[in-house]
Amino acid sequence: MKNIFTALVAGAALMAASGAVAQEIRIGIAQEPSSIDPHFHNLGPNNGFLSHIYERMVEQDSKQRLRPGLAVSWKPISETVWEFKLRKGVKWHDGSPFTADDVVFTAERAVNVPNSPSSFGTYLKGKTFTKIDDYTVHVSTPKPYPLMVTEMSTIMIISKKNAQGAQTKDFNLGPAAIGTGPYKFVKWQKGDVIEFARNDDYWGGRPKWSKVILKPISSAPTRVAALLAGDVDMIDGVPTADIETLKGNPKVKLSQGISNRVIYLHLDQKRDNSPFVTDKNGNPMDKNPLKDVRVRKAISKLINRPAIVEKVMEGIAIPAGQLVSETFFGNTPNLKPEAFDPAAAKKLLGEAGWGDGFGLTIHGPNNRYINDAKIAEAIAQMLTRGGIVTKVVTMPKNVYFKRASRGGPENSPEFSFILVGWGSGTGEASSPLKSLLTTYDKSKGHGASNRGRHSNPKMDALVVQALATVDDAKRKTLLQKATEVGIGEDQGIIPLHYQVNTWATRPGLRYDARTDERTLAMDIKVVK
Amino acid sequence: MSVAMNEGSAPGAAAVRDETPLRRFISDFCESKIAIAGVLGVLLIAIIAIFAPWLSPTNPYDLATVDIMDSRLSPGKQMMSGVTAFLGTDGMGRDMLSAMFYGLRISLGVGVASGFVALCIGVCVGLAAAYFGGRVDMLIMRVVDLQLSFPAILIALILLATLGKGVDKIVIALIVVQWAYFARTVRATAMVERHKEYIEAATCLALSHRRIVFRHLLPNCLPPLIVVGTVQVASAIALEATLSFLGIGLPVTEPSLGLLISNGFEYMLSGKYWISIYPGLALLFTIVSINLVGDRLRDVLNPRLQR
Numbered sequence: 001m002k003n004i005f006t007a008l009v010a011g012a013a014l015m016a017a018s019g020a021v022a023q024e025i026r027i028g029i030a031q032e033p034s035s036i037d038p039h040f041h042n043l044g045p046n047n048g049f050l051s052h053i054y055e056r057m058v059e060q061d062s063k064q065r066l067r068p069g070l071a072v073s074w075k076p077i078s079e080t081v082w083e084f085k086l087r088k089g090v091k092w093h094d095g096s097p098f099t100a101d102d103v104v105f106t107a108e109r110a111v112n113v114p115n116s117p118s119s120f121g122t123y124l125k126g127k128t129f130t131k132i133d134d135y136t137v138h139v140s141t142p143k144p145y146p147l148m149v150t151e152m153s154t155i156m157i158i159s160k161k162n163a164q165g166a167q168t169k170d171f172n173l174g175p176a177a178i179g180t181g182p183y184k185f186v187k188w189q190k191g192d193v194i195e196f197a198r199n200d201d202y203w204g205g206r207p208k209w210s211k212v213i214l215k216p217i218s219s220a221p222t223r224v225a226a227l228l229a230g231d232v233d234m235i236d237g238v239p240t241a242d243i244e245t246l247k248g249n250p251k252v253k254l255s256q257g258i259s260n261r262v263i264y265l266h267l268d269q270k271r272d273n274s275p276f277v278t279d280k281n282g283n284p285m286d287k288n289p290l291k292d293v294r295v296r297k298a299i300s301k302l303i304n305r306p307a308i309v310e311k312v313m314e315g316i317a318i319p320a321g322q323l324v325s326e327t328f329f330g331n332t333p334n335l336k337p338e339a340f341d342p343a344a345a346k347k348l349l350g351e352a353g354w355g356d357g358f359g360l361t362i363h364g365p366n367n368r369y370i371n372d373a374k375i376a377e378a379i380a381q382m383l384t385r386g387g388i389v390t391k392v393v394t395m396p397k398n399v400y401f402k403r404a405s406r407g408g409p410e411n412s413p414e415f416s417f418i419l420v421g422w423g424s425g426t427g428e429a430s431s432p433l434k435s436l437l438t439t440y441d442k443s444k445g446h447g448a449s450n451r452g453r454h455s456n457p458k459m460d461a462l463v464v465q466a467l468a469t470v471d472d473a474k475r476k477t478l479l480q481k482a483t484e485v486g487i488g489e490d491q492g493i494i495p496l497h498y499q500v501n502t503w504a505t506r507p508g509l510r511y512d513a514r515t516d517e518r519t520l521a522m523d524i525k526v527v528k
Numbered sequence: 529m530s531v532a533m534n535e536g537s538a539p540g541a542a543a544v545r546d547e548t549p550l551r552r553f554i555s556d557f558c559e560s561k562i563a564i565a566g567v568l569g570v571l572l573i574a575i576i577a578i579f580a581p582w583l584s585p586t587n588p589y590d591l592a593t594v595d596i597m598d599s600r601l602s603p604g605k606q607m608m609s610g611v612t613a614f615l616g617t618d619g620m621g622r623d624m625l626s627a628m629f630y631g632l633r634i635s636l637g638v639g640v641a642s643g644f645v646a647l648c649i650g651v652c653v654g655l656a657a658a659y660f661g662g663r664v665d666m667l668i669m670r671v672v673d674l675q676l677s678f679p680a681i682l683i684a685l686i687l688l689a690t691l692g693k694g695v696d697k698i699v700i701a702l703i704v705v706q707w708a709y710f711a712r713t714v715r716a717t718a719m720v721e722r723h724k725e726y727i728e729a730a731t732c733l734a735l736s737h738r739r740i741v742f743r744h745l746l747p748n749c750l751p752p753l754i755v756v757g758t759v760q761v762a763s764a765i766a767l768e769a770t771l772s773f774l775g776i777g778l779p780v781t782e783p784s785l786g787l788l789i790s791n792g793f794e795y796m797l798s799g800k801y802w803i804s805i806y807p808g809l810a811l812l813f814t815i816v817s818i819n820l821v822g823d824r825l826r827d828v829l830n831p832r833l834q835r
Contacts, residue, residue: 221794241619245798304596311599311621366775377620377780384591392781393693 023210025521028223030237031368032216034117034398036188037171038156038179039110042118044261044423047154048518049214052196053093054156054179057084057103058149062514062523064260064427066149070098070157070180074149076470077138082148086135090203092159093184100131105160113168117401118449122435123151123425125445146470150426182207182522191216196521212521218367227252227504234509236519238502240314240371246504256502257513260328261423262320262432263369265362265379265494266452267296268416275408276416278359280389285358290416290452294352296491300338301345302386303379309497312374316502320495322483323424323432330429330479335488337495345386357387363404364419366394370499376419379496404451413451421499422449423517429479433463436493437486454492459485556828566820573814576629577636584626585611589782595621600795603802616802618791624802627788628810634784635814638695639765642702647757649703650710655741655749657711658718669715675708680767688776698777702764713756717749751829758822762815769811785811 031045038050059069071084090098107129111121127145130138139148159178166176177185182204183196194214198207215232217223220239227235228251238246238254246252267290268274274288289295305319321337324330349355360383364376373394380390394400407414424431439455440447446460447453459482466478486492503511503519510525558564576583586609587593598607598621606612607623615624657668675683687701721727722745730740771777772786773793783791785807792804 221797224797239794241794241800242797307596311596312619366780373780374619378596380781381591381594381596381620390591392779394780 023208024213025209025211025234025524026213026215026232027519027521028215028217028226028232028235029519030216030218030220030223030235032191032218033194035168035172036174036177036185037113037168038158039106039113039120040116040168040171042120042122042154042425044517047156047425048516048520049194050156051181051518051520052183052212052522053177053181053185054158055181056153056156057086058153060153060427060516062512064515066153069153070103071137071152074152076148079144080142081138081140082145083132084137084139084152086137087203088135090180091201092162092180093178093199094159094162095201096159096161098157098159098180099134100137101134102157102160103137104129104131105164106155106157109158109163110155115168117405120155122445122448123154143468144470145468146472146475147426147430147467150428154425183212207522208526209521209524224504227506230506234503234505234511234519234524236501236503236517237370238504240316240502243314243316243502251507253505253507253510254502255505255511255513256316256500257515258318258325258327259423259499259501259517260324260425260427260515261369261421261499261517262323262325263317263372263375263419263421263496263499264320264436265299265496266413266418266420266436266450267299267454267494268413268452269455269492270453271416274416275414276361276363278361280357280359282359288416289352289354289358292352292354293489293491294348295354296494298345298348298352298386299383299388300491300494301341301348302382302388303338303494303496304340304382305337305497306340307382308375308378312371312378313497313500316500317370317497318500320497322429322487322495323422323436324429325498328424328428330433330476330483332480332483334480334484342386349387355387357389359389359391360417361391361393361415362417362419363400363415364392364394365397365400368397368400369419369421370501372419375496379419405449413453415451418451419496420449420451425516427515429483430463430467433459433479433482433486434467437482438463452493454486454490456485456490456492459490459492553828557824560824560827563820563824566817566824569813569817570821573632573636573817577633580629580633584623584629586623586626588622588627588630591781597621598623600800600803602800615806616800618788618803619795620791622783624788624806627783628785628807631783631785631788631807632810632814634695634778634782635765635768635786635811638698638702638768638784639761642699642706642764643757643761645699646703646706646760647710647753650707650712651714651746651749651753653707654711654714655718655745658715658722659737659741659745665715668711672708672711676712680705680763681770684767684771685774685776688771693777693779695778698768698771701771702767705767706760706764709756709760710753713752714749717752718745721745721748755822755826755829758818758825762818762822765811765818766815785814 033046033049034041034043038054056069057071058066061067070087072087073085075083077083086100092098107124111124126141128140132138162178163176170176172188174185182199182202184199186195186197188194196212198210200206217226223235224242226232246254269291272288273286277288277290279285309317309319319337322332322335362376362380364372366373376392376394380392383390403414404418405413422432422436434446435449437454438446438460440450440453462478462482466475466482469475469478501513501517505511508527510527595608598617599619601613601617603614603616613623617623653668657665683705684701687704688697691697727744730744769786772784773790778784778787788807789804795803
């Protein structure tokens with residue numbers, strides 16, 4: 001009898017223990033954030049993983065539709081002023097209450113983070129935040145600003161009490177990393193692990209997982225192996241090469257969805273002696289063929305997009321002809337992916353006076369986008385066959401982005417022809433138009449990532465007008481027109497494809513694909 | 529007591545019967561069948577490496593002929609150009625057989641070139657240390673100790689990170705990593721030889737330092753150097769493959785064996801074995817062949833193991 005009792009006790013203890021283990025979730029992640037400071041770097045992995053800790057006034061759901069976050073409601077109270085009503089009863093992780101002071105403090109701090117590789121100024125410049133009472137904030141702009149609410153869904157709110165005077169390192173080490181989100185920051189060991197603990201007092205209800213462990217595993221096959229071995233419960237960035245095999249594996253559940261990210265090429269349209277544009281033998285030239293729209297069009301026509309999608313991406317991508325795919329606001333029906341047409345390309349190159357071809361170097365990252373280095377190599381093949389002798393140089397993302405943005409003289413972009421991607425953080429076409437194609441102007445926050453320095457006043461005017469148009473239908477038409485000028489007429493950039501992302505979990509879990517590519521522990525559901 | 533003045537041959541092999549030292553060496557070497565297989569393997573690899581452009585069905589480094597539409601064909605399938613890919617194609621549509629031939633060319637070229645230069649540097653430095661002794665010896669050997677106490681891969685990684693990409697940069701990195709082994713080996717042998725009578729005799733004849741070191745001391749230090757040299761070429765090839773596997777060193781459009789293996793690694797779980805297995809086997813075959821020859825050389829040239 002006593003034995004049975006002991007067995008029962010032991011059994012109960014075991015069950016309790018396994019229950020505790022089941023509440024911990026381990027995720028193998030492809031991209032590690034570059035900081036725990038939510039305003040240091042406007043970068044996909046940062047905006048995603050830091051959402052566990054911090055929240056925004058307005059949040060985006062898995063399809064990037066807006067929903068209330070730290071603000072419960074918002075409305076325009078005049079042409080140029082928006083009123084945000086804040087959520088009451090929200091507590092910071094240290095127990096202090098969340099108020100309008102924190103929002104005003106965040107707006108001041110987020111534009112002034114030293115050494116930021118990519119600033120949130122692009123969403124905050126020109127906006128004035130005023131506290132009305134503890135739970136009301138007014139945001140005013142010089143001109144009507146219809147994208148106000150959308151842009152508020154990009155700024156993570158931090159605690160004034162804990163973050164006043166804090167540097168980026170104070171966030172990375174923990175003291176300033178105080179948010180209102182469902183998880184508290186525990187530790188970050190760079191390259192090894194990021195750990196979050198449950199915020200039991202979360203206003204949205206107690207989160208499911210008691211502990212979240214993010215393991216950065218940059219090598220794709222290793223990440224898959226870790227999931228198959230049971231070392232992690234879930235991975236993001238499932239490599240395209242393995243998707244076919246994993247589909248038939250009962251130990252794995254996949255989820256897949258198109259993202260807001262377009263993979264594209266920038267071409268140097270500013271410098272006459274662009275350093276990586278040469279003659280066919282690699283000698284420097286004092287003329288830059290990329291400045292000629294016919295050459296840019298020819299390059300676009302030399303790229304066989306369906307071949308890249310089928311052979312490099314293994315079918316897991318969608319050929320692109322513009323900045324955002326069909327489901328997004330601002331997509332224009334008039335632009336289709338450029339058809340592969342070497343004969344027409346040859347003719348265009350001949351007309352432009354480059355019938356004999358020239359030399360080019362394509363630069364790209366090798367650990368940022370899905371199959372990035374291979375895409376660069378495939379493009380080099382295609383251009384070389386079309387007479388433009390192309391070399392490939394790929395490098396890790398931390399080196400690449402620094403050089404691509406400001407590695408040249410006077411902090412100008414260093415390269416001539418680069419492979420990059422852009423995810424529309426706002427979920428519509430104005431974000432890429434403004435950042436990638438408008439004339440570079442630091443003071444206005446225009447062309448912040450315009451690394452080819454494309455410039456067309458006609459398109460700039462359309463974008464500026466669109467950003468000040470409140471009427472949705474009219475704004476949509478303006479965005480479509482701007483895209484038709486920037487890409488259709490000018491070929492300011494060359495779109496390649498929209499990225500499609502894949503997640504994999506162990507059986508018993510479900511993760512719904514997000515268009516913003518984020519991997520969020522609070523959205524992992526347990527299924528029977 | 530006779531003074532050995534024979535130049536260019538090992539003292540142990542001094543003529544006893546009516547045969548030249550070389551003949552004796554060859555017949556000793558050929559006693560091992562497996563060593564002969566090693567020599568044949570090395571010869572085969574050398575021929576492939578030297579004549580790769582003529583032996584390969586396609587040029588895997590010419591982007592104008594490599595077609596992405598051919599990617600990941602299984603062995604024996606025909607490519608768009610009509611050429612049959614006997615070992616399949618890789619993710620970028622390169623014929624694996626051609627890519628391996630060209631890859632071997634890079635691997636072997638880098639291994640031999642860096643091994644030879646490192647040997648020259650190591651020999652000069654090591655002989656200087658042994659011959660002059662004292663402070664010179666101290667200084668040189670502490671530098672060697674310092675160098676040998678760091679893992680080779682670490683030094684190579686740091687160098688390549690600062691120097692950048694390219695075959696020449698890899699060769700430089702491998703030389704820096706290897707010279708110390710030669711210096712240490714040659715110094716140890718030279719220390720023993722230095723106190724022998726023939727060196728004393730040479731010194732008494734008031735020959736110049738240079739003549740003593742290079743005409744008298746060096747030839748008698750050669751046997752262990754040949755052994756270390758062979759083994760080092762093999763390890764240089766392995767190190768180059770490691771660096772390429774890690775994605776540093778060579779441009780992606782001109783893969784060596786290590787980069788081919790690394791590219792194929794992505795497809796391991798999806799059953800496309802040929803992309804990394806064949807270059808892996810080629811690398812294995814190369815290193816084993818060279819090491820077999822090296823081992824046999826060691827056995828034959830070591831007087832203590834002579835029956």
